[in-house]
Amino acid sequence: MMRQGRLAAWGIGLAVLIALPFVYRDPYHLHILVLILIWSFAYTSWSMMGRFGLVSLGHGGFMGIGAYVTALLWNHLGWSPWIGIPIGMVAAGALALIVGYPCFRFRITGHYFVLVTLALSGIVLQVITATRDYTGGSLGYTPNRASGNKALALQFDDKITWYLIALGVWLFGIVVWHWVDRSMARYALEAISEDEDAAAAAGVDVTAEKLKITLLSAVMTALAGAVYCQYQMFITPDTVSGIAVSLQMVFAAIVGGLFVSLGPTVGAVITILLAETLRIGFGTKAVGWDNLVYGVLLVLFIIFLPKGILGSVLDRLKPQRKVPRAHEQEAVQIARPGT
Amino acid sequence: MQAFLDIFDIYLLEAVINGILLGGVLALLALGLNLIFGVIDVTWICYAELVMIGMYAMYFLVQYYGISYFIAAPLTILLVAILGAALHYLVIAPLLTAPPINQLLATGGVLFVLQSFATVAFGIDFRNLGIRLPVLAFGEMHFSYARLLSFLAALLGMVAVYLFMTRTFTGTAIRAISQDRQIMALMGVDTKRIYLVTSAIGGGLAGLAACLLVLQYDVHPFVGLSFGPITFLICVLGGLGNFIGGFIAAFVFAEIISLGGLFSDLEWGYVLAFAFFIVMMFIRPAGLLARRR
Numbered sequence: 001m002m003r004q005g006r007l008a009a010w011g012i013g014l015a016v017l018i019a020l021p022f023v024y025r026d027p028y029h030l031h032i033l034v035l036i037l038i039w040s041f042a043y044t045s046w047s048m049m050g051r052f053g054l055v056s057l058g059h060g061g062f063m064g065i066g067a068y069v070t071a072l073l074w075n076h077l078g079w080s081p082w083i084g085i086p087i088g089m090v091a092a093g094a095l096a097l098i099v100g101y102p103c104f105r106f107r108i109t110g111h112y113f114v115l116v117t118l119a120l121s122g123i124v125l126q127v128i129t130a131t132r133d134y135t136g137g138s139l140g141y142t143p144n145r146a147s148g149n150k151a152l153a154l155q156f157d158d159k160i161t162w163y164l165i166a167l168g169v170w171l172f173g174i175v176v177w178h179w180v181d182r183s184m185a186r187y188a189l190e191a192i193s194e195d196e197d198a199a200a201a202a203g204v205d206v207t208a209e210k211l212k213i214t215l216l217s218a219v220m221t222a223l224a225g226a227v228y229c230q231y232q233m234f235i236t237p238d239t240v241s242g243i244a245v246s247l248q249m250v251f252a253a254i255v256g257g258l259f260v261s262l263g264p265t266v267g268a269v270i271t272i273l274l275a276e277t278l279r280i281g282f283g284t285k286a287v288g289w290d291n292l293v294y295g296v297l298l299v300l301f302i303i304f305l306p307k308g309i310l311g312s313v314l315d316r317l318k319p320q321r322k323v324p325r326a327h328e329q330e331a332v333q334i335a336r337p338g339t
Numbered sequence: 340m341q342a343f344l345d346i347f348d349i350y351l352l353e354a355v356i357n358g359i360l361l362g363g364v365l366a367l368l369a370l371g372l373n374l375i376f377g378v379i380d381v382t383w384i385c386y387a388e389l390v391m392i393g394m395y396a397m398y399f400l401v402q403y404y405g406i407s408y409f410i411a412a413p414l415t416i417l418l419v420a421i422l423g424a425a426l427h428y429l430v431i432a433p434l435l436t437a438p439p440i441n442q443l444l445a446t447g448g449v450l451f452v453l454q455s456f457a458t459v460a461f462g463i464d465f466r467n468l469g470i471r472l473p474v475l476a477f478g479e480m481h482f483s484y485a486r487l488l489s490f491l492a493a494l495l496g497m498v499a500v501y502l503f504m505t506r507t508f509t510g511t512a513i514r515a516i517s518q519d520r521q522i523m524a525l526m527g528v529d530t531k532r533i534y535l536v537t538s539a540i541g542g543g544l545a546g547l548a549a550c551l552l553v554l555q556y557d558v559h560p561f562v563g564l565s566f567g568p569i570t571f572l573i574c575v576l577g578g579l580g581n582f583i584g585g586f587i588a589a590f591v592f593a594e595i596i597s598l599g600g601l602f603s604d605l606e607w608g609y610v611l612a613f614a615f616f617i618v619m620m621f622i623r624p625a626g627l628l629a630r631r632r
Contacts, residue, residue: 055440102621110439111382115575116620122568123613130606243568247447254444288458288560295451302445303433 017167021160030159036265036272037166038228039252043264044173045220046249048180049213051258053193056214057246058099058117059221061124062092064241066222067229068128068135071143074153076134081154085226092222093215095120100214104207107196118243125242140236143229154230162231169227170265173220177261180216185209251298257308266310350601356482358597359590363490364551366589368566369573370497370582371544377517377580378537380439381431384446387567388453389426389542393419393549394558395457398466408468416546423542424535431538432531450563457560465557489551496547497586500540513537517580569596569609572616592616 021030046059069088073079079087099120102108108116128135135141146153156162180186188209191199200206229235238244248271256267271294278290305312372386383389393415400411430449434442504510512533516523524530556562573592577584592612599608 053438053440055443099617106621108620111443111579112575112620114440114443115382115571116617118568119572119613119616123610123617126606126609126613130610243564247451250444250447251451288455291451291455292459295448295453295455298448298451299430299445302437302441302448303430306437306441 014171018164021163025160027159030163032272032276034159034162034166034231036268037163037170038224038231039272040265040268041166041170041173041227042221042224043249043252043256043268044170044177044261045217045224047253047258047264048177048220049217050250050253052189052213054210054214055114055250056117056217057114057243057250058120059218059249060241060243060245061121062096062218062221063225063228063245064121064124064128064237065092065095066225067235067240068141068225069222070226071141071229071235072134074143075141080152081226081230082152085154085223088226089219089222093219096214096218097211100211101207104210104214109196118246121241121243121246125237128237128241135237138237140234140239142234155233166227166231169223174261174265176216176220180213181261185212189213251294254306254308255297255301257311257314259307260311260314263308263310267308270309351598353482354597354601355594357486358594360482360486360490361597362590362593363493364548365566365569365573365593366586367493367496367544367548367551368570369577369585369589370500371541371548372570372574373577373580373582373585374500374513374537374544375541376574377582378513379427379431379435379534380520381442382439382446382571382574382579383426383541384443384567384571385426385450385453385563386541386545387563387570388450388457389419389422389545390549390552390566391457391558391560391563392422392453393546394553394556394562395461395466396546397550397553398468398558401468402466412547412550415550416543419546419549420539420543423545424539426542427535427538432534454560454563461560463560465559467557468553483555485554489554492547492551496544500544503540509533509536569612572613576616576619 020033024030042059042063046056049056066085066088069091070081070084073084073087074081099116103113103116129137132138143155146155150156156165188199188204191202191204192206192209196206225240228240252267252271253264254267255270256265257263274293275290278293301308307315368386368390372383375386376382396415396418397408397411400406400414401408406414426446426449430445431442434445504514512523512528513536515526516528516530516533520530523533552566569592573588574585576592577586577588592615595612595615596608599611
């Protein structure tokens with residue numbers, strides 16, 4: 001009953017989302033929606049490993065690889081993004097394996113894992129900046145306009161096509177999230193996030209499980225980067241890679257809620273709308289204001305609402321939910337000290 | 340051929356010495372971060388942003404109010420020390436029992452706040468102190484006087500902290516807490532006060548670093564990103580909380596950046612340093628000086 005109701009809600013919501021651009025055509029609002037969907041996908045990809053305590057600050061690097069590999073192959077070799085995007089995803093995945101395997105093999109966790117991945121996104125940013133003869137460095141990079149077939153070059157001028165593509169990509173991310181949520185891997189990863197040694201003793205292949213989720217997350221993030229690049233047709237190292245982007249992913253996922261499928265999406269809606277509202281409200285004076293509000297919110301959220309907006313709202317709606325997992329319980333205890 | 344080798348060696352030596360000079364300031368930054376990590380068990384992701392605020396303070400005190408550099412410096416150190424204590428009191432203290440990741444992310448939020456605060460308050464222009472120190476020529480090598488001065492001041496700062504940590508009661512308590520945080524409360528040490536003092540010292544070290552860095556670099560809101568990540572990597576490489584390891588790692592890193600920059604662009608020096616870090620993490624996950632268990 002409950003399940004059917006939920007499926008129906010998803011179906012109706014999706015139908016509305018698909019029908020939307022045909023009814024409502026304001027280009028600016030559609031642009032914002034496309035951005036929200038693409039970033040939601042990126043945040044969802046991050047949260048797939050973030051929810052298991054694998055906090056990575058290297059996802060800016062994966063996103064940058066996806067975007068730059070696709071654009072570079074198109075401009076320098078003339079390879080269509082249809083080939084370039086998979087190559088970018090494979091490249092990001094390979095990098096994730098190269099860094100991830102030793103990390104997990106040698107039990108680099110917690111602070112150390114965060115800082116190793118931080119170094120990773122630092123490397124990608126510096127490499128993009130250093131190879132400025134090819135990538136344009138910090139001034140940014142524009143994929144060449146296609147002269148022939150637009151679909152082959154994955155360049156579309158109308159917003160509706162892009163909206164539908166972004167919607168599809170976002171939906172794909174949500175489906176994968178649910179697929180992981182129902183898989184055995186989830187239980188294994190939850191066990192790992194609570195106690196690695198105990199999980200290993202119970203027969204969980206810790207290294208393999210962590211590697212799988214990291215690979216999946218990195219590859220999806222690279223896809224997000226490539227789609228973003230094709231949509232915006234302009235990328236700079238600072239907008240698609242580096243530490244700022246990585247922190248932005250963490251921030252949005254936490255604000256929305258790490259442990260629910262639509263949490264990162266809610267986070268993207270809130271952060272992007274906030275940034276846009278502040279940008280329009282303050283005009284050019286707003287430089288910095290949006291990030292100032294972001295930062296304050298992030299700190300407040302982590303102190304008072306570590307489960308995020310959507311997570312907390314859902315908890316409020318059904319208090320007798322199944323026994324929360326230990327790390328969530330911990331999070332709840334932080335939220336309400338004294339209980 | 341011989342002439343080529345001579346020139347090459349001079350440049351190499353110059354790069355090596357410049358690396359050592361750079362290492363001094365990096366070691367100072369790493370010391371502050373290590374102190375906080377060792378005692379409070381928290382990584383301040385926003386540490387470099389405190390330095391950035393300090394650099395702005397120096398800029399305004401010296402350029403705007405016309406205060407002499409040597410009077411402005413202690414004021415800046417004091418200001419950043421207060422900022423450090425405030426950061427601990429407002430952000431870290433409520434999260435002391437939270438998972439380490441949450442603490443890390445909260446300071447990540449502070450990074451955003453400080454960066455955008457600087458953008459809003461001071462704009463994104465590059466500013467510099469306008470003090471141009473002479474370049475020291477030694478044989479055929481050239482060193483900037485500012486770097487030499489920073490190196491010496493950084494060394495002095497580190498010696499001062501060392502003396503404080505070994506010769507005073509508070510310093511001894513700080514070191515004791517980093518060894519066993521539960522038992523010290525039972526020994527009659529007010530851990531909350533010690534945490535605040537430690538945060539203030541960590542902030543003060545960031546302030547000192549700011550006074551030195553402002554001599555060499557322009558200040559802008561994102562200046563922290565250019566040396567912040569390096570500082571964390573140095574601390575991790577040396578073993579978080581390990582002062583001596585951090586000190587050595589700072590010089591190793593500085594040499595890699597300086598020598599890498601000699602053979603190619605400065606960015607490649609950084610890339611090399613980052614790559615070296617990742618490789619080292621696999622060989623010695625607990626830091627350079629850690630004993631194998």
